[in-house]
Amino acid sequence: MKSIALLLLFHVTGTILYGQQLTWKISPQADTKAHAADIATAGFNDNDWVPGIVPGTVFYAYVKAGKESDPDYAENIYKVDKAKYNRPFWYRTEFAAPRLKNNQRLWLKFNGINKYATIYLNGKLLGSLHGHMQRGIYDVTDLLKSKNAIGVLIAPPKWDPDHDHPLANWESPTYICSGSWDWMPAVPGLNSGITDTVALTVSGPVTISDPWVRAVMPDTNSATLHIAAQLTNSSPVAISGKLKAVITPGNITISSTPVTLAPGTHQEISLPQQLLQHPHLWWPNGYGDQFLYSCKLSFETATTVTQNFGVRKVSSDTTALNGPMRLYINNVPILVKGGNWGMSDYMLKVRDKDYEPRIRMHQDMHFNMIRNWTGEVTDNAFYEYCDKYGIMVWDDFWLNNIGGIDSLQMFSDNVVEKLKKLRNHPSIVIWCGANEGTPGSNAHGDISNAITTAIKQYDADDKLYLPRSNASVDNPNFSIHGSSKVLSGSGIWANVAPKVYFTDPHNGYLFSNNSWGMRSELGTATFVNVESFKKFMPKEFWVAPTPEAVNSKDNMWARHFFCTDFGLGGGADPVKYINDINQQYGPSLSLEDFCKKAQLLNLETMKAMFEGWNDHM
CATH class of the missing domain: 3.20.20.80 (Glycosidases)
Known part of the structure; x- marks a missing residue:
């Protein structure tokens, strides 16, 4: 058995000054003739810009502003002019400068933008980001005015005329199914925008970031804690001190050796290892409690960082x-x-x-x-x-x-x-x-x-x-078929007789017989209830689906991925699903009748999936 252990922490907290309270507006770059420095200057006229949603996407902001019809309904999303959104957009906002105490610093933090971004403050270029997970963390203290403006020029995936290629995998890292998958339509703009949080935070001259706490556990009776964090000194003078961690319950204090941070530098600091006897453990649902400890990290002149962690x-x-x-x-x-x-x-x-x-x-x-x-x-x-x-x-x-x-x-x-x-x-x-x-x-x-x-x-x-x-x-x-069966495959994605899940869950991808065990995908068509159905389908389709109706790539059923074409949900075999409902529970006389019977088949199939696997474990 390969054993690995960890103690993990989450929910890093700090002094968030603004965060989502910033009010953003957006506009296509092509419609905005001004220079970047002007857009990122307080007082710039953005009266005709659209209210932005942060975190969020350009397209959803236009939907919320009433500029596009409900994309969930009928075939509205297919009627959108995608060229309107598959292009660069400006985001901008303004904020008043906070009153900072001596030696305090103000940081502008972006936690993720899809997919390319160039960031400005008060007419000055701060930096650029690429990829939807990359962070941008900027000390903006020396650029502050009484009234301040942020401008962010974002470009979507595939904004590269020299490369005409699919979204997956070429544009990774991004939300690769945004260009359509066999269960969702292409999203205009490919989900581009400021897709994660933005915050203005206040710190002392030193900041604590990227804390990392893990445990080495020979067994569950003890855990050796390994704690590290990055310290950054943003001041013009050297600062000395000790990184300290206080863990509760237990009031366990751990301190580093003395550290001196040169001006404008950062260091990764590791604390001495700490033995935790008989720790409270974090368990998956159904196996025990999800116990969480608390850890407070501090350093001279730094804002304290508090986080929770679980041991398992x-x-x-x-x-x-x-x-x-x-x-x-x-x-x-x-x-x-x-x-x-x-x-x-x-x-x-x-x-x-x-x-x-x-x-x-x-x-x-x-x-x-x-x-x-x-x-x-x-x-x-x-x-x-x-x-x-x-x-x-x-x-x-x-x-x-x-x-x-x-x-x-x-x-x-x-x-x-x-x-x-x-x-x-x-x-x-x-x-x-x-x-x-x-x-x-x-x-x-x-x-x-x-x-x-x-x-x-x-x-x-x-x-x-x-x-x-x-x-x-x-x-x-x-x-x-190979030298190992670490995983048992993926699929099937269509409903089958319950006994199949107990006897032979193979599928057409050459998976071997009797292939139970850890499997990442197994599923079935799953028709919604009638209340949900009526929210996204026009009234003329409020009828029970038929095999003939779903055997089309161009009608409303196909638009909502209940279709025999593999790229439009055909992997779930909707014809078999419809026939099985009508054969097992009687012909459906109405949409309401079909939806009610579909829930019975959904339950029967889902139960068999899990019970069949459990039977072979």
């Missing part, structure tokens, strides 16, 4: 089940149950507390894992609620099974940022290189090496790493 040990083997991987938390084998999240929302409009009921519903259903498919969810709130409710996260990087990437450097920079931002969440138990293939189709190529090297340096192998989501690295594509 992750391990796995491929012997207990004679092939497929078995996951252990705190040395206890876990029957992994849950679902894939392709996105939180296809327009990225789920934010902050919106995640709470969604994650809590997983807990209520006795699930214990969510797979963050191709890393499409990037919000910290998602991980915080998974920490709280005991939902483990299988976290992919931004790669599908085939295709290279346009910039290895950009990809590598964003891998590092993802690890630094998210490594401290106890819910994350698996990093995965790519969906249904290895990164760059080579488990030892440049893209794979960029991921594994970064994990080793910035996460210390504290989680499992799977290069491929459905099989071993030496298996042929879409097949588990």
Whole structure:
């Protein structure tokens, strides 16, 4: 058994002065003739600009402003002029300067922009970002005026006339399904915008950032804590002191040796190791409590940083089940149950507390894992609620099974940022290189090496790493025939007779017979209830679907991915789904009748999936 352990922290808190209270406006660059320096100057006339949503996307801001019809309804999203949004946009906002005390600094912090950004303050260039995970952290103290303006010029993915290529994987790192997948339409603007938080924070001359706390656990009776953080001295003089951590409960104080920070420098400081006897453990849902400790980090003249963390040990083997991987938390084998999240929302409009009921519903259903498919969810709130409710996260990087990437450097920079931002969440138990293939189709190529090297340096192998989501690295594509059965494949995605899940869950991708065990994808068509259906389908379609109706690439059923074409939901075999409902429960006489019977088939199929797997564990 390969054992790995970690103690993870989350929810770094600081003195947030503004954050989401900033009022943003947006406008296409092509419609704005002014120079960047003028746009990023207080008093610039933006009266005819559209209110922005931060965090959010350009397209969703226009939807909220009433400039576009409801994209969820009918075929509205297909009627949008995509060229209107697949181009650069300006974001701008103004703020009054806070009253700073002696030696205090003001920081402007961007946590993520999709996909390229050039950032200005008061007419001055601050810097640029590339990739949707990269952060921009700027000391703006010396640029402040009584009234200040921020200007951000963002460009979407594929904004490169010299490269006419698909979004996946060439434009990674980005939200690769924004260009359409077999379950969602293309989003105008490809979900470009300031897609994560922006904050103005006040600090002392020294700042504490990127804290990293992990544990080495030979067993669950003790944990050796490893704590590190970066210290930055923004002042013109050297500053000396000790980095201190106070852990509660227990009131455990850990201090570094004396440190001297030269002016304008930063250092990574590691604290002495600390033995924690009989720690309270963090458990997945259904296996115990999600206990969280508190850690306070401090340094002379620095703003104190407080965070919570959970202690738990992750391990796995491929012997207990004679092939497929078995996951252990705190040395206890876990029957992994849950679902894939392709996105939180296809327009990225789920934010902050919106995640709470969604994650809590997983807990209520006795699930214990969510797979963050191709890393499409990037919000910290998602991980915080998974920490709280005991939902483990299988976290992919931004790669599908085939295709290279346009910039290895950009990809590598964003891998590092993802690890630094998210490594401290106890819910994350698996990093995965790519969906249904290895990164760059080579488990030892440049893209794979960029991921594994970064994990080793910035996460210390504290989680499992799977290069491929459905099989071993030496298996042929879409097949588990090979030297190992670490994972049992992916699919099927159409409903089948319940007995199939108990007897032979193979599918048309050459997966071997009797292939139970850890599997990242298994699903079925799942028709919604009638109340939901009527919110997005026009009244003339309020009828029970027929096999003939879904056998079209051009009608309203296809627009909402209930269609026999594989690129429009055909992998879920809607004809079989319709026929099985009518054969098992009688012909549907109305939409209401079909929706009611669909819930019965949904339940029967979903129960069989989990019970069939449980029967072979």
